[in-house]
Amino acid sequence: MAVVLPCVRGAIIPQSFQSQTLSQPLSSLSATRRGLPKEKMSENGVLSRAKVLTIDTMNPTVKKVEYAVRGPIVLRAVELERELSEGMKKPFSEVIKANIGDAHAMGQQPITFFRQVLALCSYPELLNDSTFPEDAKSRARRILQSCGGNSMGSYTASQGIDSVRQDVARYIERRDGGVPCDPDDIYLTTGASDGIVTMLKLLVCGEGATRTGVMISIPQYPLYSAALAELGAVQINYYLNEEKCWSMDISELQRALDEARRHCNPRALCVINPGNPTGQVQSRQCIEDVIRFAANERLLLMADEVYQDNVYAEGCQFHSFKKVLFEMGPEYSDTVELVSFHSTSKCYMGECGFRGGYMEIINMDDEVKAQLTKLVSVRLCPPVPGQALMDLVVNPPQPGEPSHDNFIKERTATLSALAEKAKLTEQVLNTIQGISCNPVQGAMYSFPRITIPEKAIQEAMDKGQEPDMFYCMKMLEETGICLVPGSGFGQTDGTYHFRMTILPPTDKLTILLNKVKEFHQKFTQQYS
């Protein structure tokens, strides 16, 4: 058969070439671009074809996608872990993955109440078990009753379970001091990422100078740049002000927008508050300014508020974009199109693996909303355990319920430990010569600026690496600490940073910070 086939192929290829030659100008006749069989000789002299799908013939927008949080440095970290487990000698005994906000992986314990309800929902026979508290059982019953066939194994409505969306709406109303929220405006999602990508997809249109542009902060969470690359949208960078604790400045927004208008059609403004990777918490005034800017410039606002419970700094408070919008009066609250995102992965829950989340859409055109509902229906529904978890997050045990005290105790312990670690991180990093670190006001990361000696920059460039990638790789190889270089998030030219989570347990974090310190000193000496 192997002998016969090349002939069969040989008979086919010229035919398809012919049919093209007839109806196509010669200039466009590139076999490779057409994905047509490219023939090459293999060692036994038999003609063999190139693959259907190669790096040259794959989706070019996918090629442009970059996601540093799980990029080459993390791949190397995994390799190192395997080498360690195979008994290879390293200057460290374990790899510490401080690259990602993965609380449970860092040892944070799940909230007992959440997991009790999830166990009950998974295996309802446990509802007869007297060891589970009554409030956990009643939540589980309520969730199961809103599932088809009383099973989490059923598909739900594509927008999410009705009763969960109602609970989300009530949660938002409570959070925002009574500003009304319509459950029909809530879409449950597969983590916040899914909601963000879906919204961006909905927005993107036009070609050339009319192509949709989307404003994102620099530094940014690379989900945004990755999604924009994949959608072929234009990324419009606005820079956060590192000198002013990574604050957002309207004149910088204006600069970025005006420049972008020359080559694309800016239509959306993304804001992450509290900030990732930068940890700043926006003031109420700043949010108001941003909303006014969006209204004036006719931009749809996307507010990534997944760290809304993670606010640590004295005098800082989380203000939701929605609340501020409605406090600015109907001129704004009736017109500005806003989408806000939340998730089960961050805050005190840290339940990343469940991929739970929601978005609330405000002032969205009804026809567009129908299109959004249609679009999400293709993926059937978000994972139901994640929806159940989302329900518990927005509707936790109430005072008077048996699980309340324990829930509050666990929640407070996590959040106060995070606050302590935020302070500790800032403190220790700022003792290191050549590192300066803004206060970690919120979220889960520090994004310190590092001074890299000229010689190191040179060596990095010789290797074709970004200098901060070179720095982080070296740190990984020498200490086992896995960080993400600032270049993965974007930074002002000529400055270097890394992102590190503050999630490791306090004692471990102390060790880690000291290792970073030692490494930085050694590195600086070595290249001086």
Place this chain on the structure above:
Amino acid sequence: REREGARDITNMSQQAANGVPCRGKVLTLDNMNPNVRRVEYAVRGAIVQRAGQIEKELKEGVKKPFTEVIKANIGDAHAMGQKPISFLRQVLALCSYPELLEDNKFPEDAKHRARRILEACGGHSIGAYSASQGIECVRQDVARYIEKRDGGIPSNPDNIYLSTGASDAIVTMLKLLVCGEGRDRTGVMISIPQYPLYSAALADLGAVQISYYLDEDKCWSLDVAELKRAVDAARQHCNPRVLCIINPGNPTGQVQSRQCIEDVIRFAKEEHLFLMADEVYQDNVYAEGCKFHSFKKVLFEMGPAYSSTVEMASFHSTSKCYMGECGFRGGYMEVINMDPEVKAQLTKLVSVRLCPPVPGQALLDLVVNPPQPDEPSYNTFMKERTAVLAALAEKARLTEQIFNEVPGVTCNPVQGAMYTFPRIALPQKAIDKAKEEGQVPDMFYCMRLLEEEGICLVPGSGFGQREGTFHFRMTILPPTEKLKIVLQKISDFHVRFTQEFS
């Protein structure tokens, strides 16, 4: 377009200058992503939305000629009353709340699985992110499952990507494949009738859909001559690069013969097409003489000329078969002969979404590594599994039999999967009436059925069908007694409908 853009820009600077917010929305139907607008997904389309409304009306006490809406539009086993497999749920409860590992109510094998899964999770919690490709030990179990299923043909865990249901993986693969513009634009061959995820994903990606027709007269079988016709016609206007197959078929329920699969593979090789084999119904084979053959197994049995060249991805899920665990969104794909550079790109692409839901990954692990004969849960597991599959086989037969007794309805045997896709004869008057109302005739039919009997089906037009023929898709999932009632009601309705429009 450029002129429009210029106008836009002038508009905006004017607004910025006088500071007055604009009244029109930023995002409207006219300036949203045009690809998204083209997406259609009938399985959850207009008729299902109407079913939801009717349910609400019933709850509010509105009088209807029925007391409940039966949603036979979607393969949602648990919603239809199928009970979860105990072992799967025990392990999930243990993973969710590991304190239960101390509880002696749970069988040892369930605890053992839970411990193994937890050990593979960061911080021993299913709340941690997993590797983007999926938990390593789950991928290893998947690979072993595939090897066992395919009689020992090796499977490399590195070629396994866990996914958020099979849909996620199918869309990801299509996304990877699409490129070119105009006549160079990637074309993807899909069967008609098809599962509308495919047409929806292609619309979303702006790829060219190439339809090949299944042969209804030969039990919805796939004919290579028809594939050839479709690909040749398509080469005039696009660049065909992918061939998608659903086996067992959705919505058509056919199970492909080994010979047919071989022919398809040979065709894919000759025409230089990437094969996508949607095999989520691989345990759902009911008809005498039918057997599930995986594309991978057949590919490897055809020898290295094929097995070392034909690029393929195969998809599986926790949502169908005997499990029916749709809500967990578990699934995997196996990629074969994929270019290593492209594979690296795939790994990068899936990393952006961080990871598939971990409970779904855990569930998938149990599906590919169920209780073994010497383990305490084995007997119960086998009993539950066999009961589900035997009931499905009976319902498949029952459905075919009853529908074929109705004049004007012809129904192929439901050899596998979970649906029947009978052909219905619609009177000309009904067709005219539908057109008057601006509806596709089978949508008109299904809407009427929904309003009169409370039964929610999906019109054949949502899956595609030969011009002038009409069908509907109905799941065979309702419990046998209920299914009999549903079938009777549809039969009565059809007779009534035919009379009304005669």
